[in-house]
Every structure is written in C-alpha cells, then in structure tokens.
Amino acid sequence: MRQRVLAVLGAISMYRLVLFALAALAVIALGLSLAGLVGPSAGEILASFAVLTVAISVVDAVAQRVLRLPWRIESSLVTALILLFVLQPSLTLAGLGGTALAGVLASLSKYLIAWRGRHIVNPAAFGAAVVTILGLGTFSAWWVGTPWLSPFVALLGLVVLWRTEKVRLVLVFLAVVVIVSVVRQVVQAQAFGVPFDAGDALVSAVTQTPYLFLGAFMLSEPLTLPPRRWQQFSVAALVGVLAGWPIAVGTLFTLGQERALLIGNLLAFAFALRGSVRLILTKREFITPTAQELTFRAKGRVRFIAGQYVELEVPHRNPDARGTRREFSIVSAPADLPTLRIAYKDGDQKHPSSYKRALKAAEPGAALAVTGTWGDFVLPRGSSPVLMVAAGIGVTPFVSQLRQLQATGVKRDVVLVYVASEAAELAFRDELAATGARTIVFTRDEPVDLPAHWTWAQGIRLDAEGLQRVVPDLASRHAFISGPPRLIADLAPALQKARGVTTDAFAGY
Numbered sequence: 001m002r003q004r005v006l007a008v009l010g011a012i013s014m015y016r017l018v019l020f021a022l023a024a025l026a027v028i029a030l031g032l033s034l035a036g037l038v039g040p041s042a043g044e045i046l047a048s049f050a051v052l053t054v055a056i057s058v059v060d061a062v063a064q065r066v067l068r069l070p071w072r073i074e075s076s077l078v079t080a081l082i083l084l085f086v087l088q089p090s091l092t093l094a095g096l097g098g099t100a101l102a103g104v105l106a107s108l109s110k111y112l113i114a115w116r117g118r119h120i121v122n123p124a125a126f127g128a129a130v131v132t133i134l135g136l137g138t139f140s141a142w143w144v145g146t147p148w149l150s151p152f153v154a155l156l157g158l159v160v161l162w163r164t165e166k167v168r169l170v171l172v173f174l175a176v177v178v179i180v181s182v183v184r185q186v187v188q189a190q191a192f193g194v195p196f197d198a199g200d201a202l203v204s205a206v207t208q209t210p211y212l213f214l215g216a217f218m219l220s221e222p223l224t225l226p227p228r229r230w231q232q233f234s235v236a237a238l239v240g241v242l243a244g245w246p247i248a249v250g251t252l253f254t255l256g257q258e259r260a261l262l263i264g265n266l267l268a269f270a271f272a273l274r275g276s277v278r279l280i281l282t283k284r285e286f287i288t289p290t291a292q293e294l295t296f297r298a299k300g301r302v303r304f305i306a307g308q309y310v311e312l313e314v315p316h317r318n319p320d321a322r323g324t325r326r327e328f329s330i331v332s333a334p335a336d337l338p339t340l341r342i343a344y345k346d347g348d349q350k351h352p353s354s355y356k357r358a359l360k361a362a363e364p365g366a367a368l369a370v371t372g373t374w375g376d377f378v379l380p381r382g383s384s385p386v387l388m389v390a391a392g393i394g395v396t397p398f399v400s401q402l403r404q405l406q407a408t409g410v411k412r413d414v415v416l417v418y419v420a421s422e423a424a425e426l427a428f429r430d431e432l433a434a435t436g437a438r439t440i441v442f443t444r445d446e447p448v449d450l451p452a453h454w455t456w457a458q459g460i461r462l463d464a465e466g467l468q469r470v471v472p473d474l475a476s477r478h479a480f481i482s483g484p485p486r487l488i489a490d491l492a493p494a495l496q497k498a499r500g501v502t503t504d505a506f507a508g509y
Contacts, residue, residue, distance in 0.1 A: 014222070015074035017163050021156040022081035022217065028152050029085075029144070037148045044089035051096050052080035055103035063111045072319070079106050082124040082217060086210075086258065087131075088141035098137020102127035118272065118371045119223045121265045125258035132258075140258055145210035157216025164222065170215040172233050174206075176240030177215075181205040184245045205244075210257060214243065218261055226271030227308070227374040235271075239264035272372050277302045279312070279340060281366045287427045291393050292346045292360075293331065296368075298338040304373035306333055306404040307397045307480075310342070313369045316358035326355055329397040329482070329504070330373070331428070335407035343427065345393050377480065377504045385413040385476055387498065388437075389467070389491065391483030392420055392427075397504060398482065399428045402435040415440065415471055419462050419483070423447035440470050462487075464494035474498055 030045055032038045040048075057076045064072070083106060087099055106127030113120045128140040144153065161167045182201045189196035205211065219239055225232050242260030279296035287293045304310075309329045316324065328342040346360065362368070377397055379386060388398045395418060405412055419442040420426050426447060432439060433451040440455050441447055442462045450456065460466045468474055479498040481488050488495075488503050495501045 014164060015072070015078060018160055018217065019074050019078050019081070021160050022078060022085075025144075025149070025152055025156055026081055026084060029149060032148050038146055039143050040089040041091075044091050045084070047091055047096060048087065048089040048099050049080065049084050051100045052083050052103045053077065055100040056080050056083075056107045059104050059107035060110075063107070067111065068315075072324070075110075076107070079103070079123050083127060085144035085213060086124060086128045086140050086142055087138050088143065090138060094137040096137075098131050098139075101136055102131045102138065105130050115269070118269075119221070119265075120269045121262050122218055122221055122224050122258075125218060125261045125265070128258045129262060142210035142213075142257055144213045145208060147207045150207040150212060153212045153216065157212060161216055161220060164220060166220040166232075169225075169229075169232050169236050170220055173215045173219055173236035173240045174211060176237050177211050177244040178202065178205045180241050180244030181209070181211075211243065214239075214257060214261065218258075219264070222311075223371065224265045224268055226268045227372055228271070229376045231268070231271040235264045235268045238267055277370055277372075279310075279368050279370060281362055281364050281368065283364060284362075286346075287343060288425045290345060290425065291343055291427050293341055293343040293427075294359075294362075296340045296342075298340050299367070302337060302340065302373065304330060304334060305378045306330075306401040307378040308373045308375040309377075309397070310340075310370040310373055312342070312359075313371075314355060314358045314362065316354060319354050319358075324355060324358075325371075326359075327374075329377075329394075329400070331396045331399050333400050333403035333407055335404060343393055343396050375504075377482070377502060379412075379480075380478055380500070383412060384478055384499065385415075385473070387415050387417070387471055387474065387477040387479040389417045389479065389481045389483070389487075390419065391487050392425060394482035394484075394504070395427060395432075396482075398480070399431055402437050403431060406435045414438070415477070417442065417462070417467065417470065419443075419487070442466075463490050464492070467491055467494045468497075478502070480504070 026045070026049065029038060030042055033040055033042045033045055053076070056079050057073065060072070060076045080103065083099075083102055087102055088095070090096055090099065104127075106123040109121060109123045109126045110119060113126065131137065132139045157170075158167070161170055182198065182205055185201045186196055219236060226235060239260050242263060243257055246260075277298050277300040280299055281294060282297050283295040285293055307329070309327045311325050311327050313325045328344065331341040331343050332339055344359070346356070379401055388401075390398055398416060402414065402416075405414075414437045416432065416437050416439040418426065418439055421444065423443045423445050426441065426443070433454070436453060438453050439451075440457055441450070442457045442460070446456050446458075457466070457470060460469060471477070474494060475497050477498055478500040479495055480502050481491065481495070482504040
C-alpha cells in the first residue's frame, strides 16, 4: 500500500505537493477563522498572506534574475504560507510592515545564507526569528498550534512526509519534543505546587502546540537536512529538546520553536559541509535502446558511499510542475573518483518533463550543481549475504556497490536479480559480469551470450513466489530492492522472510 501511494505522489514535485498541502491548510484556517474557531480574523489572514506573497515573490524574482536562475513561484509561495502560520497576522501598518520585512529576510536568506546550492538555515524560521528578536512590528505567534487545526496539520503533513520519506524523522522529533515538553510541565508543576495531569499534558503537547507543523513542514525541508539518516535523527532530537524546553537567553527571549530549528540547521550544515560540488559533463551515451549514461568530472572534492544518490539541478526556462531538481543513484564506484556517472531512462515519451528535455539537451562541458551526496541505500557492515533486486535502470546503485567491492578486493555472497522488459534493456552487462556476482535475469526473451555465472529465469514471473523459487535461501539474506513502487509491493510477501529489507523506490521523472 505504501509503495502504491508513493507511486501516485511521485507524479507531483515536492514543492508542488508542499504548496498544495499548505494552501489547503490556509483555506481550512480561513474557514475556521470565519467560524470564530481560531484566533486571527479572516481579514488579518488574507492581508498578511498578500503582503508575504508580494514581498517574497519580488525578492525571489529579482535575485533569481540577477543570478540567472529560473523563477520558482512554488518556492516563493511555500515560504509565504509557512510564515503566514508562524507570524501573528495583523491589519495594522506596523504589523504588516514587520510581516513584509520577515518575508524579505526569509527570501534573502535563500541566496545570502547558502553554501553551494543548499540552504544553511530554514528561510521562514530565519525571517521570523529576526523580526521577533528585534521587535520589528510583528512576532512569531505560531497560531497554527490549535486543537481545531491540529488534525488537518497531521493529515496534510503525513501526505508530505510520505512523499519525501521523512515520516520516521518527524516521528523521532515528535517523540523527543513531546516527552521533553511533558517533563518540563511536571517540573514546573512541582516547583509551583500546582496539580498536574499527565494525560492532559500529553494531549496539550500534541494538539495545542505547533510541534506537528514545525516537524512536518519545516524540519523536514530537504535542503537543510544532512545526508545520512542517523545525522537527520540527531538534528531532529536536538530540535526536539530545544523546542520542548525553551531555554531563557537573558531577559529578552527564549530558545523556542523557530530558533530551535535554526540551531538544528547549523548542526545539519556541519554534517553536510563537505558534500556540495559541481559536475562537468564530459560524455553521454546510450547504454540500452532506452537508457542513457552521463559521465561527469567532479569539480571539487566529493565523497560518497556506494549506493548513495546525488540531487542534480538542471536550470531551464519555464520548468513544469516537477521543478529543476531530480535525484539520481550514482553508477560509478567511490574508487572511480573524480569520475562520476549517472544513468536515466530516455525512451520515447509523448510528454516528457521539462527537466528531462533540459537534461537531454545538456552538452559536454556543461556545469551542473548538486547539493551533496545522500541516502542510506548502502550495504550493511560485515559479511552477511545480500540479495539485490533491480528493475531496469534501478540497477544503477548495485553497479556502484559491486564495482566498489571489486575495487577494494572485498569478497561477499551476493545474488543479483535483474528484471528488464527485454534482453536488450539489460544495462551495464560487462561491468556487472566483471564483478563475478551471481545474477538471475528476468526478461521476456532469452539473452544471448550470458556469462557463466548468469542464468535466465526462463519465463518465471518475478513476484513473491517467483523470487522465493530462484532465491531459496532468501531468509538468510539482507534484501535490497531498487525499482518502481509496484515491484516492491508485489514482492512484499517474500521480502517479509528476508533477514532485512532496504528499498529504493522511484516513480520516474
């Protein structure tokens, strides 16, 4: 079920999905305001949103024109909507002026407080923190943290987190921040000698605070997260502690909410500082009738673990709803650096995305930016047996892993199950064969001249039953699956018997 939902959500760009979710939440908040169920009036909400939209869009448009980047209206609107829920809406001239200033500062931070394509701090949190600390007309009220809005924040936030695969990250944050918040209330109740109800405190921490919104729509922003999962969990825990128990700084303010997030952003930046590079395209070639491989020379120092991916930005005019960035598993091994390779499906399509058209048009010599190397689709430590299941171009991370094992002389019991529509679509045959990994091929037609350690499944359908038939010792292996969500869903009954499962689902671009 999870993978089928991802397949549907995968057709929408991340920015567009976040925008839809925040816009829906704003409409709901407006309705609740008209019903008198949330604090700000409808006029205050509409006026503040209009000011934020104009201020942020103007700064973004000017900055992106100066930097010769395509204007991304989705990014501007997302920042405006987040600030709408963080700042205190107002109809006064001073309040709207402060709101506009927060929007300007948030927008400028995307370009001035950045490092090689990644944000150092969350833009909305930065804008809100500055105007609040300096008292510039408005302040961060976090009025989104109300019982009436909390179920909608949870539902819409879950949709976004499911799409970005950050559910576990935010669950870690919520667990920490709620526990710390309840403990703080216990300590305060004892200090003042007042009654304390743990159940009420728990409900209050979830429904009457902005923690859900902070986690789902701000902490989870990809451009301010570190590359590895354990690093992301560390950031989530730190933000949870600081947000759950605001620390007094002098007599002026406390470290809470957006300021807690900014401190977490700095830790994330420290983790990711080494990762951002530029890639110079040196060669492109078709490796199957429908797949191309791009070879780059890394400009600057790049580090990655076999199985990780890069987020590649290809700026172009009039980008469609899916934006200018995509994620690609790295084909080459770390031992191949400074050469770095990726591959993608390039078959005939009636309506290819604007990104795919721009990537196809890139000529050798073009410089493309990546925000870093990311992901936890990496082989487990030790020498436990491994099963790799790849569909089509999903074989790319396995090429990197097997080549790295070969380059370092590490021996490991690996079985590769490789699925393709037909034999001609089996990519990287020579490289995979050279690694010596036992490979089982699922294609409609029988491949010719298979290496000695390769076998054709002879028409067996790759489903849960077929996988168990060709890999009878599945229970002793850690399974890695790279392919479309539908394949992962079909194999789920068999994968439950594996020693462990790591998936890398993709829905095309």
